[in-house]
Amino acid sequence: MSASAYLHKAFLLAGKADPKKIRPNPFVGALVVSKEGQVLGEGYHEKAGEAHAEVIAIKNAIIHGADLSTCTLYVTLEPCSHTGKTPPCTDLIIRHSIPKVIIGSLDPNPMVSGVEILKKNGVAVEVFEMPDIVALNDTFNINQILKRPKYILKSAITLNGKIADRFGESKWISNEQSRAHVHEHLRARADAILTTAKTVIRDNATMNIRIKDQMEEELNLIVFDKNLDLLKKENHQLSIFYKRNSSKIYLVTDMAETTTLPNVETISIPINDGKFDLKMLHKELIERNICQVLIEAGGSLNASMMEAKAIDEIYTFVGPQILMDNSAINQFNSNQIQTMDKAVKLQLLDSMTIAEDILLRHRVIH
Amino acid sequence: MSASAYLHKAFLLAGKADPKKIRPNPFVGALVVSKEGQVLGEGYHEKAGEAHAEVIAIKNAIIHGADLSTCTLYVTLEPCSHTGKTPPCTDLIIRHSIPKVIIGSLDPNPMVSGVEILKKNGVAVEVFEMPDIVALNDTFNINQILKRPKYILKSAITLNGKIADRFGESKWISNEQSRAHVHEHLRARADAILTTAKTVIRDNATMNIRIKDQMEEELNLIVFDKNLDLLKKENHQLSIFYKRNSSKIYLVTDMAETTTLPNVETISIPINDGKFDLKMLHKELIERNICQVLIEAGGSLNASMMEAKAIDEIYTFVGPQILMDNSAINQFNSNQIQTMDKAVKLQLLDSMTIAEDILLRHRVIH
Numbered sequence: 185m186s187a188s189a190y191l192h193k194a195f196l197l198a199g200k201a202d203p204k205k206i207r208p209n210p211f212v213g214a215l216v217v218s219k220e221g222q223v224l225g226e227g228y229h230e231k232a233g234e235a236h237a238e239v240i241a242i243k244n245a246i247i248h249g250a251d252l253s254t255c256t257l258y259v260t261l262e263p264c265s266h267t268g269k270t271p272p273c274t275d276l277i278i279r280h281s282i283p284k285v286i287i288g289s290l291d292p293n294p295m296v297s298g299v300e301i302l303k304k305n306g307v308a309v310e311v312f313e314m315p316d317i318v319a320l321n322d323t324f325n326i327n328q329i330l331k332r333p334k335y336i337l338k339s340a341i342t343l344n345g346k347i348a349d350r351f352g353e354s355k356w357i358s359n360e361q362s363r364a365h366v367h368e369h370l371r372a373r374a375d376a377i378l379t380t381a382k383t384v385i386r387d388n389a390t391m392n393i394r395i396k397d398q399m400e401e402e403l404n405l406i407v408f409d410k411n412l413d414l415l416k417k418e419n420h421q422l423s424i425f426y427k428r429n430s431s432k433i434y435l436v437t438d439m440a441e442t443t444t445l446p447n448v449e450t451i452s453i454p455i456n457d458g459k460f461d462l463k464m465l466h467k468e469l470i471e472r473n474i475c476q477v478l479i480e481a482g483g484s485l486n487a488s489m490m491e492a493k494a495i496d497e498i499y500t501f502v503g504p505q506i507l508m509d510n511s512a513i514n515q516f517n518s519n520q521i522q523t524m525d526k527a528v529k530l531q532l533l534d535s536m537t538i539a540e541d542i543l544l545r546h547r548v549i550h
Numbered sequence: 551m552s553a554s555a556y557l558h559k560a561f562l563l564a565g566k567a568d569p570k571k572i573r574p575n576p577f578v579g580a581l582v583v584s585k586e587g588q589v590l591g592e593g594y595h596e597k598a599g600e601a602h603a604e605v606i607a608i609k610n611a612i613i614h615g616a617d618l619s620t621c622t623l624y625v626t627l628e629p630c631s632h633t634g635k636t637p638p639c640t641d642l643i644i645r646h647s648i649p650k651v652i653i654g655s656l657d658p659n660p661m662v663s664g665v666e667i668l669k670k671n672g673v674a675v676e677v678f679e680m681p682d683i684v685a686l687n688d689t690f691n692i693n694q695i696l697k698r699p700k701y702i703l704k705s706a707i708t709l710n711g712k713i714a715d716r717f718g719e720s721k722w723i724s725n726e727q728s729r730a731h732v733h734e735h736l737r738a739r740a741d742a743i744l745t746t747a748k749t750v751i752r753d754n755a756t757m758n759i760r761i762k763d764q765m766e767e768e769l770n771l772i773v774f775d776k777n778l779d780l781l782k783k784e785n786h787q788l789s790i791f792y793k794r795n796s797s798k799i800y801l802v803t804d805m806a807e808t809t810t811l812p813n814v815e816t817i818s819i820p821i822n823d824g825k826f827d828l829k830m831l832h833k834e835l836i837e838r839n840i841c842q843v844l845i846e847a848g849g850s851l852n853a854s855m856m857e858a859k860a861i862d863e864i865y866t867f868v869g870p871q872i873l874m875d876n877s878a879i880n881q882f883n884s885n886q887i888q889t890m891d892k893a894v895k896l897q898l899l900d901s902m903t904i905a906e907d908i909l910l911r912h913r914v915i916h
């Protein structure tokens with residue numbers, strides 16, 4: 185088997201983790217391979233605070249009687265070189281005299297210099313930057329590099345780009361299966377939904393995770409609510425105020441007010457030029473271990489997040505309809521980008537047919 | 551082989567014809583099959599005014615020594631029963647005592663009652679309405695039933711449904727391969743492009759057919775030009791006035807004026823409530839053997855054609871861009887459909903990736 189085939193095997197292992205259990209950590213898979221090419225140990229990082237993939241794979245190899253001084257370690261991510269909740273993996277590799285380490289992607293965390301330390305200690309190191317492996321840790325990489333959550337925008341639009349009619353009605357632009365897809369694939373992986381008080385009050389949606397034949401699951405909710413409208417008594421019957429055990433509603437406001445409502449917290453952020461200081465919000469969310477945020481809102485929030493370069497990926501469900509009305513609500517409510525040469529550039533990641541809807545997935549090129 | 555398998559074979563034969571050579575006729579393929587299941591004769595309609603598929607298949611079978619009185623005729627379309635440019639095919643079938651005819655789709659032309667006449671004459675008839683076969687003759691069927699051309703709308707839009715920025719600039723929303731696709735697959739099959747004088751003057755595009763490694767081809771052009779702006783001297787240098795041998799420019803106006811410009815013809819149509827009487831236009835185009843029209847225009851013409859239920863199919867090229875400007879030009883410039891429940895319903899036919907563009911093909915459900 186080639187080095188990239190072993191790395192692919194380690195990549196598949198890495199992806200077995202539940203993304204919400206490992207936050208804020210990356211997906212990592214590791215293999216210990218004998219000089220004859222036999223896999224003697226394997227492991228993946230399963231839960232934040234618990235063993236790293238390399239540790240599990242090495243322990244596993246020792247149990248199988250491996251002579252580590254003749255083995256190669258394959259690991260999807262550059263091994264850590266600093267003491268976090270667990271000791272550095274580079275120490276372990278060096279202590280066991282593993283002569284060669286093959287790495288599937290570099291760690292963007294500036295505190296990690298695993299490659300350098302291993303080389304200094306006489307370990308042969310090869311680095312492949314494998315696109316699939318890098319993409320698997322997109323959220324982690326964005327968290328590390330940009331010090332903010334990964335923001336994913338979800339929209340359901342008509343063929344001509346409208347998210348609702350002029351009266352705000354959007355039931356239903358996308359079909360039932362598309363809506364189920366949002367729960368199973370987008371909400372299930374997100375740490376929170378980001379929306380506005382206006383949307384919450386108008387739609388009165390529950391904004392939790394509902395997957396067929398499974399228990400309903402809670403999901404954090406971040407609401408732009410400048411005037412703290414959701415704290416008003418008349419809004420306490422809204423569906424988002426379901427009984428929460430493991431999640432919270434975060435109300436983003438520029439006021440200093442706090443609340444005693446259970447599982448509701450205000451996040452006070454300054455407003456500059458009429459807009460929330462998103463850099464402050466990014467920091468507050470990362471501090472709360474909210475690493476991936478799903479934006480489900482109207483055209484104005486979509487536009488302001490895009491203008492602040494705070495959308496990384498877009499999932500667009502295109503329904504088989506046309507709303508022929510210039511006053512119908514646009515996916516982005518803005519007048520900021522007036523010429524073709526300044527258009528936001530996207531990269532098409534993939535597309536799929538969901539009955540008569542099409543789901544397009546784009547990466548935003550900032 | 552099953553009946554549907556023979557019909558499929560006949561369908562593939564039918565599709566060999568060049569659509570522009572058979573206009574206004576349908577695609578038709580036919581097979582003569584012996585009682586042992588052997589194909590003894592085959593044929594397809596190749597050119598308007600020349601032999602029908604059944605005639606060719608039967609002649610072919612006779613040459614191969616078939617005993618027609620024991621054979622089955624498979625034909626993709628109900629055989630004609632009236633004398634057009636050629637005698638009725640039902641006569642031929644009856645004369646040769648073919649005992650059984652299996653038909654892939656009915657002819658919507660009310661003058662055709664082939665099934666009835668064959669049955670009356672003791673021929674066993676089976677009719678399958680095969681979706682692929684019906685779809686192959688979509689243009690013919692629309693021509694017959696609605697007495698108008700089939701109108702196909704082509705748009706290149708940003709992800710959020712804009713066809714140009716507020717200044718009218720649209721270069722380039724879709725990529726080079728998508729634009730090549732328009733020439734090869736849309737213009738090549740259309741009998742004319744429909745556009746407006748405004749678009750012609752602004753873009754100064756040639757609007758002919760350019761396919762890589764092939765000679766440029768002419769294409770009829772229908773221009774909504776109320777004031778006959780294109781007849782003005784200053785516009786005679788526009789690219790559409792290339793030397794034409796086999797095509798024309800049709801200027802649609804409510805004026806009675808004619809022109810002596812070579813290969814330019816005015817079509818005078820009344821204007822009611824500020825809009826051209828499209829029913830009159832449909833008739834004029836059918837009389838000129840223009841059976842399929844490709845609409846390449848701006849949001850206003852797109853909207854008025856849609857409002858008149860004169861768009862049958864939409865090809866949308868979605869480019870990987872976002873124009874965040876509410877004043878950018880919409881695919882449909884209209885305020886007519888203000889509520890979700892009145893949205894134009896589409897049927898997704900298929901989609902394909904063209905590099906980073908996505909091409910969506912929808913049928914309009916009127």
